Amino acid sequence: MNQPESALFDNAAHILDNFQIEIPSWGFANTGTRFGKFVQPAAASTLEEKFSDAAEVHRLTGATPTLALHVLWDLPRGLADVSEVQTLERRAGIRSGSINPNLFQDQQYKYGSLCNPSAEIRAGALQHVFDSIEIAKRLHARDISLWLADGSNYPGTQSIRKRIEWLQAGLNDAHRQLARDQRLLVEYKPFEPAFYHTDIADWGMSSQLCRAMGPQAFVLVDTGHHYLSQNIEQIVAWLLHLDLLGGFHFNDRRYADDDLTLGSIDPYQIFRIFHEICQHSQPSQSQNPLNRIAFMIDQSHNLKGKIEAMIQTVVTAQELWLKAALIDRDQLAVLQQSCDLVAAEELFRAAFWRDVRPLVAAWRESRRMAANPLAALQEGGYVERITRERASKQSAVSSYA
């Protein structure tokens, strides 16, 4: 390597060493659509298997040390399951990541959870959030990641205003339960499962709820939770400006919340989002330690192999992050200031089109990983082994994610 090449490698290696993305436990389990479930022989059906699959992804990519947990799916007995999770963490060398309360699958949530007209059901939902916060404390997990399926399907059938008040009151109570180093991340979604109104439909509503709650509440952006053609990187820029960006659920989509592999439809969009973040994270900017942006994947694949899909996703995230991180932002700022539009756009586009795969492969080898994680997975025999071991256990029972 000559001097510039070795400086570029060192810079890239530093960027990749510091890039981490959380993977979801539900991405390894059997899931489906509302029309049917296609059971995969290698899918994980126990939390132990999910931790084991997560460890395999981390071993091959070096970027996924934490696993997001969904409380009722992964800790069906709540706090009573914490010690088992701690054992699995130690065994797999993977830490628990964000804790996701489940406020949507039980029958009482038919008309909502924290926004339900019944005070009793709202109280039960809030208790589940409190329990989730306690689980997170015991597991030393910083983030409680809240998504509500609340909403309504028919105009005039619910008081939108009352539901706002109930929601804010519940969230305020939840915020008061947080330890000083914990955060509540509030996810928004414009539709599904509700199809007339959802109670937290967009980033404005989520931001307002967080602002009113207090300094430990932040917005979670799920890239699949926007209307088509919405400019997500602009939302990200605004949330950064407001110091309200808590993290992401990354996935790709063609139509709605499709859970497609990151970058499989629109890699340029993820690059543009990453650019906004890289631009913001210059050392002079916000130093609030609670405001480290959590990168998480929220995908579950019904047709592709789950571990393969997760590796494809993480590798794509690493490549797109590196492309965005390597943008010459000083030069871009000069071109933006002088409104040299073509030169600015060409600089930006060139960064996107740059082939960073050789750099990422060299970084992997320098860190004792295989240059090609997907090929290494195929050659390593892990999927064959779990397919043999798990095939007989599979049933059609699954969660929807």
Ligand code: PSV
């Ligand atoms: C809802 O679509 C969502 O994005 C939320 O993050 C849930 O926690 C996740 O999917 C799994 O259902």
Ligand code: MN
């Ligand atoms: Mn999500």
